[in-house]
Amino acid sequence: xxxxxxxxxxxxxxxxxxxxxxxxxxxxxxxxxxxxxxxxxxxxxxxxxxxxxxxxxxxxxxxxxxxxxxxxxxxxxxxxxxxxxxxxxxxxxxxxxxxxxxxxxxxxxxxxxxxxxxxxxxxxxxxxxxxxxxxxxxxxxxxxxxxxxxxxxxxxxxxxxxxxxxxxxxxxxxxxxxxxxxxxxxxxxxxxxxxxxxxxxxxxxxxxxxxxxxxxxxxxxxxxxxxxxxxxxxxxxxxxxxx
Amino acid sequence: xxxxxxxxxxxxxxxxxxxxxxxxxxxxxxxxxxxxxxxxxxxxxxxxxxxxxxxxxxxxxxxxxxxxxxxxxxxxxxxxxxxxxxxxxxxxxxxxxxxxxxxxxxxxxxxxxxxxxxxxxxxxxxxxxxxxxxxxxxxxxxxxxxxxxxxxxxxxxxxxxxxxxxxxxxxxxxxxxxxxxxxxxxxxxxxxxxxxxxxxxxxxxxxxxxxxxxxxxxxxxxxxxxxxxxxxxxxxxxxxxxxxxxxxxxxxxxxxxxxxxxxxxxxxxxxxxxxxxxxxxxxxxxxxxxxxxxxxxxxxxxxxxxxxxxxxxxxxxxxxxxxxxxxxxxxxxxxxxxxxxxxxxxxxxxxxxxxxxxxxxxxxxxxxxxxxxxxxxxxxxxxxxxxxxxxxxx
Ligand SMILES: Cc1cc2nc3c(=O)[nH]c(=O)nc-3n(C[C@H](O)[C@H](O)[C@H](O)COP(=O)(O)OP(=O)(O)OC[C@H]3O[C@@H](n4cnc5c(N)ncnc54)[C@H](O)[C@@H]3O)c2cc1C
Ligand code: SF4
Ligand code: SF4
Ligand code: SF4
Ligand code: SF4
Numbered sequence: 001x002x003x004x005x006x007x008x009x010x011x012x013x014x015x016x017x018x019x020x021x022x023x024x025x026x027x028x029x030x031x032x033x034x035x036x037x038x039x040x041x042x043x044x045x046x047x048x049x050x051x052x053x054x055x056x057x058x059x060x061x062x063x064x065x066x067x068x069x070x071x072x073x074x075x076x077x078x079x080x081x082x083x084x085x086x087x088x089x090x091x092x093x094x095x096x097x098x099x100x101x102x103x104x105x106x107x108x109x110x111x112x113x114x115x116x117x118x119x120x121x122x123x124x125x126x127x128x129x130x131x132x133x134x135x136x137x138x139x140x141x142x143x144x145x146x147x148x149x150x151x152x153x154x155x156x157x158x159x160x161x162x163x164x165x166x167x168x169x170x171x172x173x174x175x176x177x178x179x180x181x182x183x184x185x186x187x188x189x190x191x192x193x194x195x196x197x198x199x200x201x202x203x204x205x206x207x208x209x210x211x212x213x214x215x216x217x218x219x220x221x222x223x224x225x226x227x228x229x230x231x232x233x234x235x236x237x238x239x240x241x242x243x
Numbered sequence: 244x245x246x247x248x249x250x251x252x253x254x255x256x257x258x259x260x261x262x263x264x265x266x267x268x269x270x271x272x273x274x275x276x277x278x279x280x281x282x283x284x285x286x287x288x289x290x291x292x293x294x295x296x297x298x299x300x301x302x303x304x305x306x307x308x309x310x311x312x313x314x315x316x317x318x319x320x321x322x323x324x325x326x327x328x329x330x331x332x333x334x335x336x337x338x339x340x341x342x343x344x345x346x347x348x349x350x351x352x353x354x355x356x357x358x359x360x361x362x363x364x365x366x367x368x369x370x371x372x373x374x375x376x377x378x379x380x381x382x383x384x385x386x387x388x389x390x391x392x393x394x395x396x397x398x399x400x401x402x403x404x405x406x407x408x409x410x411x412x413x414x415x416x417x418x419x420x421x422x423x424x425x426x427x428x429x430x431x432x433x434x435x436x437x438x439x440x441x442x443x444x445x446x447x448x449x450x451x452x453x454x455x456x457x458x459x460x461x462x463x464x465x466x467x468x469x470x471x472x473x474x475x476x477x478x479x480x481x482x483x484x485x486x487x488x489x490x491x492x493x494x495x496x497x498x499x500x501x502x503x504x505x506x507x508x509x510x511x512x513x514x515x516x517x518x519x520x521x522x523x524x525x526x527x528x529x530x531x532x533x534x535x536x537x538x539x540x541x542x543x544x545x546x547x548x549x550x551x552x553x554x555x556x557x558x559x560x561x562x563x564x565x566x567x568x569x570x571x572x573x574x575x576x577x578x579x580x581x582x583x584x585x586x587x588x589x590x591x592x593x594x595x596x597x598x599x600x601x602x603x604x605x606x607x608x609x610x611x612x613x614x615x616x617x618x619x620x621x622x623x624x625x626x627x628x629x630x631x632x633x634x635x636x637x
Contacts, residue, residue, distance in 0.1 A: 032465065041542055052544055055549070085417075086417060088466055
């Protein structure tokens with residue numbers, strides 16, 4: 001016979017934090033906080049908007065849902081996970097932040113991230129800069145040719161797009177092809193010297209995923225599915241996420 | 244009552260092992276005290292006195308005293324640089340011994356051929372206490388008449404007092420211990436104070452002007468699987484800070500903490516004294532950077548004003564906690580006694596915490612869990628009493 005836990009008092013109102021706990025493995029350890037402040041000491045967003053990760057978690061634990069789901073600080077968290085790394089209890093604060101972001105009406109979320117996500121949804125590249133597959137192909141081929149000519153030791157270097165059966169599928173932040181094309185090259189060189197068989201994809205090559213930062217799960221999933229499906233179609237074994 | 248002389252082996256010659264050995268010897272039992280290191284006293288013989296104008300009851304001098312007792316007690320036979328390799332029988336036990344390979348530390352210039360030139364530094368090089376000198380010859384090697392272990396010993400009972408290891412801060416890499424010269428552990432601080440008689444910065448030997456202690460390093464940490472409070476690190480850090488402040492009233496001390504462990508009866512007055520002479524910040528800093536002149540720059544959250552603050556300290560002390568001994572798994576297996584989930588020796592009987600799962604085998608001190616020197620002595624006293632009862636002597 002299973003033993004029922006004895007319940008004290010009435011049923012507590014389910015808070016925002018309770019809901020997040022239900023979503024996370026082991027509840028994200030959210031109720032194990034020792035209030036030691038290590039997270040806040042290491043967090044790049046500490047002090048912005050009068051908030052820091054320890055305070056944010058405390059407020060969530062106290063059921064201050066209104067403040068938690070409206071504080072603009074959630075958009076200043078970089079999702080770097082440094083707080084989890086230094087936390088003695090491995091508490092998943094970025095997940096709490098993520099869910100607090102998701103509680104914002106979509107149109108109220110920060111313009112920059114929102115615009116970048118929407119842009120990425122509009123093209124097959126998944127590019128937040130709106131770069132089309134054709135433009136990407138043009139830049140890659142152009143830069144490759146330039147380097148092969150200027151640096152004879154890299155005359156054989158490849159930067160294939162849609163190479164069927166390549167082992168590695170590589171994505172790419174779409175800022176570089178647009179603003180800093182030379183920045184594409186160092187990684188090509190490393191892959192060349194290491195003798196790696198890789199390819200970009202014409203579809204889903206844009207590696208930045210602003211929809212994730214926007215906490216728009218459906219759009220995030222759409223972008224991720226788009227690129228992974230293309231890697232599968234090409235028969236690539238390993239997906240290399242450079243972001 | 245048994246008139247035949249009983250014999251007990253104590254494994255580990257720290258404060259717990261020495262206390263158990265001495266209590267047993269005083270009750271007429273012959274004791275074989277087997278110590279893996281090249282000296283007696285374990286960690287606690289390495290600590291400095293933390294008195295201000297008054298004794299602060301840190302317990303360190305009690306270890307020195309117990310070491311003197313053990314050396315002067317003819318019923319205790321000390322085997323240094325030795326460890327138990329196998330235990331056979333169900334009481335009496337035949338314990339096979341082997342050399343541990345630990346030799347006395349090389350004698351440095353400070354020590355020369357004896358203790359006279361620089362007694363403190365020399366004591367540190369040779370077992371941290373002048374009382375350990377009896378085990379060595381003038382040239383610094385072991386005196387075989389005092390320490391050489393036989394191949395095996397027949398005993399009626401065994402006490403496991405193999406102690407703990409201080410937390411290794413490499414497991415919390417953002418503290419950058421070993422990379423930043425003036426980030427030290429509480430143990431480094433104690434050893435240095437014992438050798439030089441004062442607090443020094445490792446980088447240049449200067450007296451620090453601004454010093455920080457970071458509490459709970461390695462303890463109360465789910466990530467590391469160390470959920471326990473180590474009990475000893477609040478008292479040692481605060482007493483050490485208070486003693487250093489007393490000696491150098493201009494010294495600026497900050498204690499970063501999450502909780503302060505209340506361990507003594509007079510804790511309230513003690514804590515109040517601490518609060519008046521140092522700053523307490525209820526936040527744990529995590530990142531340490533070295534400045535050009537050897538300072539340690541760190542960042543933390545000042546709760547009062549809700550802003551991150553950067554500060555530079557001359558010396559940062561990590562208050563490392565008490566972790567299960569490195570040998571615990573192998574010893575537990577060899578002795579047929581289990582370890583608890585946390586890695587200390589299991590003590591299944593809540594009313595007799597020195598008993599193991601095996602008759603005739605007992606635990607004392609931090610081998611069984613985190614405790615202070617006085618806690619270890621009390622635990623060893625209980626073990627000795629339980630052994631005597633088992634031997635039919637009490
Ligand atoms: C930095 C620091 C400062 C501290 N300061 C204080 C203080 O001021 N006051 C206080 O009350 N407490 C203090 N403590 C706690 C104190 O160190 C312990 O309570 C005490 O040392 C425990 O004694 P022990 O004999 O159980 O263990 P140990 O001191 O670890 O002694 C165990 C002995 O067993 C030996 N041994 C280990 N394995 C084997 C083996 N396989 N075979 C044979 N021998 C073996 C070891 O070499 C060692 O000599 C401090 C702790 C730390 C980390
Ligand atoms: S580091 Fe972890 S335990 Fe410490 S305050 Fe932050 S969330 Fe809580
Ligand atoms: S994930 Fe967010 S809260 Fe955590 S350290 Fe990074 S910025 Fe701070
Ligand atoms: S402060 Fe510690 S070492 Fe010094 S006399 Fe008191 S108990 Fe002994
Ligand atoms: S004694 Fe103090 S420093 Fe040590 S683990 Fe406990 S609370 Fe932390």
